Amino acid sequence: MEEQLAELAAKVAEMEAKGNLTNTMFAETYYYLTIPLMIIIHAGFLAYEMGASRAKNALSSGVKNILAFAFVIPAFYFFGWWVYWGFPTGFSLSAGPNGISGAEYANSFAWAWGDAAASMGPNIDDQISGVFWGAFTLFAATTASIMSGAVIERIQTVGFVICAVVLGGFSWTLAAAWGWHADGWLVQNWGVHDFGAAGLVHAVAAFFALGVLINLGPRIGKFNEDGTANDLPGHNMPFTATGLMLIVVGFWGFLMACLVVGGEAWSWGANFTTIYGTPTNLGALSFNILMGVSGGIIGAWLFTRDPFWMMSGALAGLISVASGLDIYFPSLTFIIAIIAGIMLKPAAKVLENMGIDDAVGAVTVHGTMGIYGMLMLGIFASGYPALQGAEAPTVTLVGQIVGAVVFIAIGLITGFVTSLVLKMLGMLRVPEAAEIAGLDTVKVPAQAYPEGIGVSPPASQ
Amino acid sequence: MGFPFDTPTWDSVSGAIFPGMGSAMPGAFTVIAIAICIVALLFGNGVESSKYKNHK
Numbered sequence: 001m002e003e004q005l006a007e008l009a010a011k012v013a014e015m016e017a018k019g020n021l022t023n024t025m026f027a028e029t030y031y032y033l034t035i036p037l038m039i040i041i042h043a044g045f046l047a048y049e050m051g052a053s054r055a056k057n058a059l060s061s062g063v064k065n066i067l068a069f070a071f072v073i074p075a076f077y078f079f080g081w082w083v084y085w086g087f088p089t090g091f092s093l094s095a096g097p098n099g100i101s102g103a104e105y106a107n108s109f110a111w112a113w114g115d116a117a118a119s120m121g122p123n124i125d126d127q128i129s130g131v132f133w134g135a136f137t138l139f140a141a142t143t144a145s146i147m148s149g150a151v152i153e154r155i156q157t158v159g160f161v162i163c164a165v166v167l168g169g170f171s172w173t174l175a176a177a178w179g180w181h182a183d184g185w186l187v188q189n190w191g192v193h194d195f196g197a198a199g200l201v202h203a204v205a206a207f208f209a210l211g212v213l214i215n216l217g218p219r220i221g222k223f224n225e226d227g228t229a230n231d232l233p234g235h236n237m238p239f240t241a242t243g244l245m246l247i248v249v250g251f252w253g254f255l256m257a258c259l260v261v262g263g264e265a266w267s268w269g270a271n272f273t274t275i276y277g278t279p280t281n282l283g284a285l286s287f288n289i290l291m292g293v294s295g296g297i298i299g300a301w302l303f304t305r306d307p308f309w310m311m312s313g314a315l316a317g318l319i320s321v322a323s324g325l326d327i328y329f330p331s332l333t334f335i336i337a338i339i340a341g342i343m344l345k346p347a348a349k350v351l352e353n354m355g356i357d358d359a360v361g362a363v364t365v366h367g368t369m370g371i372y373g374m375l376m377l378g379i380f381a382s383g384y385p386a387l388q389g390a391e392a393p394t395v396t397l398v399g400q401i402v403g404a405v406v407f408i409a410i411g412l413i414t415g416f417v418t419s420l421v422l423k424m425l426g427m428l429r430v431p432e433a434a435e436i437a438g439l440d441t442v443k444v445p446a447q448a449y450p451e452g453i454g455v456s457p458p459a460s461q
Numbered sequence: 462m463g464f465p466f467d468t469p470t471w472d473s474v475s476g477a478i479f480p481g482m483g484s485a486m487p488g489a490f491t492v493i494a495i496a497i498c499i500v501a502l503l504f505g506n507g508v509e510s511s512k513y514k515n516h517k
Contacts, residue, residue, distance in 0.1 A: 071498065078495055113488025118477040121487065125476050158506040427506060431513045443512040 020263075024127055027261040031131035037253020038138035042069050044246030045145035049152055050448075051239030052360050056438025057153045058235060058448040064152070064160050068144040071161050072168035076137045077120070080169040082110040084136065087174055088183040096183025128266060135257040139176070139201060140168035142254065146205035147415075149360035151212055153232075154219050154435050157443070159427040163418055167208045171414040175200040175407050180275055182387060186406060187276065190399035191386035195274050196255050196322030198373035199404055204411040206367025210356065211415025215423045218357030220435050229352045232359070235453070237308060244311035248293055251318060255285055255325060268388050277388030280326035287330040292321040295334040299341020312361055313341035316369045323377040323400075327384065336376050340369050367411075374404045462486060 046065050053061040086106035088096050095102035109119035109129065119129045144164035151160060179186040179200045186192040194200050223229055234240055259280070262270045268277030296317015300309045317337030321328060328336075348364040358364065378400030385392040386399075393399075422428040434442040462480040481487050 071502075074494065074498055078491065078498075112491040113485075117487035117491075118482065121477060121479045121482075123477040124474070156506075157509055158502055161502060161505075431517070433517050434513050437516060442516045443509060 023263040027264050027267075028127040028131055030261050031128070031135050031257060034253040034257035035131070035134045035138055037256065038135070038142065038250055041138075041142055041247050041250030041254065042145055044243045044248075044250055045148065047243030047246060048240050049149045049243070049360065051236035051241075051243060052149065052234035053152050054232065054438070055235040055448060055453065056440055058440060059444045059446055060157070060439035061152045063444060064155070064157050065145060065148050067157065067161050068148055068164040068168075069141050071165055072141045072144045073137055075165040075169035076140045076173075077112060077133070078169075080140055080173045081120075081133055081136065082106045083170055083173040084177050084181065085110045087177040088181040088185065090178070090185050096181075096185075097188065098183050101177075101181060101183035128264070136176075139197070139254070139257070140172060143172040143201055143205035143208070144168045146202065146362055146366050147209040147212065150206075150209040150358045150362040151216055152359045153439065154430055155212075155216055156422075156427055156430055159419075159422045159429075162422060162427070163208075163212055163415070166414060166418045167205060167411075171208055171410055172201055172204045175204045175410050178406065179403050182276060186399075186403050187386055188393060190402045191393035191395045192399050192403035193276065193278075193377060193381065193384065193386050193395045194323045194374060194403065195276075195280070195326040196258055198319050198322035198370040199407040201370075202319050202322070202366035203370030203374070203404065203407045206363045206365075206370060207408045207411030208415030209358070209411075210363050210367065211412045211417075212419040213356050213358060213363070214416060215419040216429055218355065219359070220432065222357045223355065227355065229357075241307045241311045244308075244315065248311075248314050248318065251315075252289065255289060255322070256282070259285075273388065274326050276386060278326070278385065284326050288321060288325040288328050288333045289318060291330040291333040292317045292325070292337040295337025296320070296341040296344075299338035300344050302342060304345050309345050312365050313344055316340045316344045316365050319366060319369045320373040320376065322370075323373045324381055327381060332380065336373070340372060343372070344369070367408075371404045371408065374400045374407075 042065070046062055049061045049065050050058045085101055086093055086103050088101035093103035095105060099105070107116060109116050111117070112120040119126055123129070144167055147163065147167055148160070176197075178184045179192045179194055180197070181187070184192070219232060221230060222232055258275060259282070260268055260273045260275055260277070262268070262272055267273070271279070272281045274280050293314045294317070296313040296315065297310050299317065300313025304310065317340050320340035321333045321336050344361070344364060347368045348358070348361045351358055351363055356363070375397070378395065378397035381395045382397055384395045386395050387393060419428055430439065440448060462484070465478070465480060465482040466474055468474065479487070481490070
């Protein structure tokens with residue numbers, strides 16, 4: 001009998017070990033797969049921005065977008081990851097209540113030198129650091145792509161890349177440390193809840209872009225002497241609309257990566273949770289992402305009938321509900337998103353009337369709708385615990401307003417200051433002659449359409 | 462640098478497995494990589510500026 005019990009215990013232990021290993025490998029694979037999914041966002045932004053550019057600037061816009069992706073990755077490796085873990089409690093760099101933040105903690109694994117380097121490269125005992133870092137790096141690269149579209153056709157390439165590095169490596173990361181990290185002071189003190197990063201990714205990137213746009217100025221020909229605006233349509237609307245749909249596809253990976261897989265030492269519990277440790281699952285995301293995208297498209301279609309604004313509406317709808325994708329009822333999601341779609345073009349017009357030339361409406365889609373989404377969560381989810389565990393802070397409208405103001409300030413100030421310095425160094429705007437001639441002709445050793453964009457006659461019957 | 466363990470096999474190996482692990486080399490590689498990024502941007506800016514100057 002004792003022998004049988006011992007044998008049974010050994011089998012249970014073996015099964016438990018196998019179960020744990022399977023769970024660990026699932027967690028690693030889960031985050032790994034979010035990375036290529038999020039790269040689809042960048043494929044989308046690449047197509048979107050090249051299509052939204054006039055033909056004379058199509059490749060230049062592409063080069064800029066590709067370089068932002070390339071430079072943000074090492075920037076996030078060199079210092080962005082450290083910022084996320086070092087800054088949650090504010091500029092004091094002290095440890096937070098969960099003991100997973102502060103300079104000392106970040107120094108132990110988020111630097112690529114010293115003893116911490118063991119966590120920043122191949123390590124057979126660490127199956128999560130690399131994939132977590134990869135997913136966060138793609139969040140960072142997404143912020144740069146959000147800013148990228150707003151400034152096309154007149155920003156210098158290297159000046160733009162420096163802006164992208166500051167935004168992707170520092171600005172959004174600081175916002176994430178404060179409003180996403182469980183030790184973040186906005187979460188702990190104000191109960192800020194921004195599950196899908198409507199504020200801390202989208203709004204921060206959009207207001208960073210606004211800060212850059214203020215110093216960059218409008219494209220030549222955008223505004224008349226009396227202040228009225230001209231439309232400067234891109235050369236390939238089908239390409240732009242397809243790119244926007246690809247961005248929507250990629251956001252499935254982005255939002256998937258916002259979940260914390262259960263059952264691991266670093267998990268909040270046995271099942272999926274949000275990054276705050278509050279309960280949710282992939283089912284909640286499936287309901288709400290689809291209803292948000294749908295609502296945004298319909299809302300934009302109602303008053304524009306324009307595929308550009310309809311697909312921008314898809315993004316606007318998704319962003320407007322991102323803060324609460326984990327808890328919203330899908331019909332409410334649809335209502336919030338359809339209002340976002342309706343507001344989209346008028347909100348972009350307000351910005352244009354202020355003399356801001358946002359070439360693709362990025363500030364409106366990501367900024368205005370991101371802030372709108374954060375406030376909607378404050379209205380509909382007030383009283384929800386903002387963190388796991390007892391005595392958690394609760395979500396309030398005031399807390400969401402505070403979070404939104406902080407995110408706007410982080411984006412706007414860092415974007416304005418960075419671009420102002422670049423402007424003083426002569427690295428922000430291309431010369432007038434180059435802008436008029438077209439940036440592809442001036443600096444890209446390739447042609448977008450060497451045979452022109454002709455219309456082929458139909459084949460004879 | 463080579464294999465960073467005393468044993469010639471993968472048996473009983475654990476932890477970080479990259480060349481230079483446990484030495485100052487990973488940090489040195491990081492510093493060099495940062496420097497390369499900065500030089501690439503400076504070089505790119507120089508080329509870009511010359512393109513603008515040549516197109517007046």
